[in-house]
Amino acid sequence: MNLLVLGGAGYIGSHFVKLATELKHNVIVVDNLLTGHKESVNKKAKFYKGDIRDRIFLDKVFKENNIDACIHFAASSLVGESMKNPVKYFDNNVTGTIILLEMMAKYDVKKIVFSSSAATYGQHDKMPITEDYETKPTNPYGETKLFMEKMMKWSDLAYGIKYVSLRYFNVAGASIDSSIGEDHRPETHLIPIVLQVPLEKREYITIFGDDYKTKDGTCIRDYIHVEDLVDAHIKALNYLAKGNNSEVFNLGTETGYSNKEIVETARTVTKHPVPMKLGNRRPGDPDKLVATYKKAEKILGWTPTKDIKAIISSAWNFHKKHPNGFEE
Ligand code: UDP
Numbered sequence: 001m002n003l004l005v006l007g008g009a010g011y012i013g014s015h016f017v018k019l020a021t022e023l024k025h026n027v028i029v030v031d032n033l034l035t036g037h038k039e040s041v042n043k044k045a046k047f048y049k050g051d052i053r054d055r056i057f058l059d060k061v062f063k064e065n066n067i068d069a070c071i072h073f074a075a076s077s078l079v080g081e082s083m084k085n086p087v088k089y090f091d092n093n094v095t096g097t098i099i100l101l102e103m104m105a106k107y108d109v110k111k112i113v114f115s116s117s118a119a120t121y122g123q124h125d126k127m128p129i130t131e132d133y134e135t136k137p138t139n140p141y142g143e144t145k146l147f148m149e150k151m152m153k154w155s156d157l158a159y160g161i162k163y164v165s166l167r168y169f170n171v172a173g174a175s176i177d178s179s180i181g182e183d184h185r186p187e188t189h190l191i192p193i194v195l196q197v198p199l200e201k202r203e204y205i206t207i208f209g210d211d212y213k214t215k216d217g218t219c220i221r222d223y224i225h226v227e228d229l230v231d232a233h234i235k236a237l238n239y240l241a242k243g244n245n246s247e248v249f250n251l252g253t254e255t256g257y258s259n260k261e262i263v264e265t266a267r268t269v270t271k272h273p274v275p276m277k278l279g280n281r282r283p284g285d286p287d288k289l290v291a292t293y294k295k296a297e298k299i300l301g302w303t304p305t306k307d308i309k310a311i312i313s314s315a316w317n318f319h320k321k322h323p324n325g326f327e328e
Contacts, residue, residue: 001237002026004067004109006052006100007074008045009036011182012115012171016071016230017042018180023234028065030058031074037326040180052096055103062107069111069237070104072097075148078188079119079139083284086140093144097151105159111240113233114152116165117145118222118252118289125213127256128222128292131167131248139284149248156246164236169222169252169291171229173311174318181318182226183325191223191312194263195319198272205274207259209281213288218259220288222252225306225314235300252291253304262308269312 003020007013008029013036020027027045030052031038041047046065050057052074075093076082082089104112119142120135137143152163172191174181182192196202210217232251239247257265260276267274296302306314 001068001241002028002066003237004061004065004070005029005045006070006072007031007036009033009038009041010073011184012226012229013073014040014042014180015175015226016073016233017045018175019227019230019234021045028061028067030061035184037183039326040183052100053092055099058099058103059106062103062109067107067109069113069240070100070109071233071237072100072112072114075115075144077117077141079141079284080188080282082139082141082144089140089144094147094151097148101151101155101161104161105155110161111237112152112161112163113236113240114148114163114165116149116167116248117142118167118169118250118291120146120149120167121289123286127288127290128252128254129250129290130292131250131295138286152246162240162244163246164240165248166232166236167248167250167291168229169224169250169289171226172223173225173227173306173314175227176314178314178317178321181315181322183322190221190259190262191266191315192319194266194274195270195312195316197274198266198270199319199323203275204277205263206277206279207263208279208285210278211281214258216258216260219285220256220258220290222254222256222290223262223308223311224252224304225311228304228306232296232300232302235302239300247299249296249300250291250293251296252293253307254290254292255308256288256290257308262312265308265312269309269316
């Protein structure tokens with residue numbers, strides 16, 4: 001298939017591009033490189049530098065390529081930043097998706113696999129979360145992802161664009177061959193930040209709050225390996241290629257780990273003491289987010305294959321091999 005990957009130079013996008021090119025798809029990448037890295041994009045992919053909010057640019061990309069399907073990773077994705085600057089999130093995520101859907105309708109592209117988020121669910125007490133849980137985001141990031149899902153729903157009805165929305169839980173880890181991995185500037189995600197301690201880039205890890213309603217008081221998240229995650233995108237594409245209806249799926253592992261447990265696992269993997277300090281809560285954080293993936297298993301035939309130790313080990317191998325990320 002001719003696949004247009006929006007945000008293909010980002011952390012998750014680049015892992016998708018790697019897999020899709022290995023599977024012999026013809027991959028076209030669009031990325032504004034504000035947070036992505038050109039070096040992380042597989043050389044077999046065709047690359048366009050530009051912003052999906054730029055209508056003239058995106059029109060040219062659609063005109064020059066006979067696109068069969070879009071895989072949409074291009075978005076701002078930080079909970080904390082979205083609380084401080086919600087308008088940036090509505091602009092980048094919602095406006096970008098409006099223009100993308102407009103181009104898909106114009107060029108008659110009828111399939112899209114879309115990065116949604118566990119943040120669409122907000123605060124719930126009963127875990128694991130199924131896809132029919134109420135969506136009530138506690139932060140602007142989750143709100144924009146929900147908005148994007150709603151735009152897809154109405155675009156399906158109006159233009160017949162079929163979508164699969166994948167609600168990611170916490171994505172982590174790096175490619176098993178350590179060629180690509182996570183490199184955010186600045187880094188805000190728990191696992192890469194914890195690993196900065198044994199990498200001697202920071203002295204200790206600060207855990208944001210220990211008075212949540214969880215077993216040890218720290219937030220609980222469900223971590224999924226980035227290669228398992230991108231495999232689900234290929235399965236979602238195949239599902240759409242068979243002419244199936246639009247669907248929403250959770251992607252997680254049904255296992256939650258507290259922030260303290262993540263630090264503990266990182267200590268085991270790296271054999272480093274990883275000192276920990278307690279900080280204030282980070283606004284917008286729900287107590288617990290754990291997914292059930294039964295729907296993806298039943299309909300897409302997808303299951304996660306890597307546990308938390310394998311996830312942290314793969315990230316650790318990547319960071320040891322590339323201590324300065326993609327800067328080298
Ligand atoms: N977290 C933390 N210290 C850090 C970074 C993150 O305690 O330096 C916590 C964060 O508050 C949340 C969890 O780790 O409870 C996962 O955060 P992350 O940003 O990795 O992912 P999110 O759940 O926001 O998608």
